[in-house]
Amino acid sequence: MERVTYTNARGESLVLGTSKPFYLERIKGTGGVPGDLLSTQSPYQDGSSFVEMRLADRPIVVEGGIVANSREQMYQYRRDFMRILNPKLGLGKLVYTNSARSYAIQAIAENTPEFDDRIVNNQPFTINFICPDPYFTDETQISKGLRFESGGLTFPLRLPTQFAYSAYRGLFQNDGDVETPVEIHYKGPALNPVVINETTGEFIKVNYDLGENDVLVINTAFGQKRVEVVNTDGTRTNVFHWIDLGSTFFQLQPGRNMLRYDSDREGDRSVATVTVYWYNRYGGG
Known part of the structure; x- marks a missing residue:
């Protein structure tokens, strides 16, 4: 049918x-x-x-x-x-x-x-x-959150990534045929918030002091790229020109993607929450 x-x-x-x-x-x-x-x-x-x-x-x-x-x-x-x-x-x-x-x-x-x-x-x-x-997509958008989880092991030395404390990481599965753009919602607080795709080594960092109730919205879609802060009163601030020069508007690669978020202020990470939205994309139906 x-x-x-x-x-x-x-x-x-x-x-x-x-x-x-x-x-x-x-x-x-x-x-x-x-x-x-x-x-x-x-x-x-x-x-x-x-x-x-x-x-x-x-x-x-x-x-x-x-x-x-x-x-x-x-x-x-x-x-x-x-x-x-x-x-x-x-x-x-x-x-x-x-x-x-x-x-x-x-x-x-x-x-x-x-x-x-x-x-x-x-x-x-x-x-x-x-x-x-x-490209065809799924009918509904997929979303997954990155949250701080207390516990785990701590080490006195800075160890390689595979042994490091992973409370700020999450695994994201792209089941589509090709890479796909993401929309990231980073709820503060955060000083110079950054989201890293550890699978590709790419990252997006914004040199901005994000308030506790502010939400940083990043869209990496071609022709729709935007970086803005939704303030507590609902107004939006364009912070596109505050992007760190080494940043890349990365996309989720087909298969497994390990993402991580961070802040230049140590205490922010346990309070902030990050949600990633995307559509799987298909070459045909």
């Missing part, structure tokens, strides 16, 4: 499945997408050297029909289609469900729905979606 649910920027939804009034006949574009192989070639080199593969936008074509009880009802359903799928509203959320699970993707109708010749009160249609980010 397959089902498609599209929700626009206004929160209006359209469900295409196996029952009236909107049925899904077929969906195309849930598998692979075209890619562009980037490579370099040196003089006298046989072949080329691989640089990376870039994926194109994902096109999704949905075909189905409207089944109405009357001519008037059919035209009203057509009007609903035009309103909900209006491309001027911007990106919406498309959820594709098959017999195994559901996947979500940001999508926009490339044009208004195409209506073929109607048959009595039945109206066939074709919807062409375009997805600027070609």
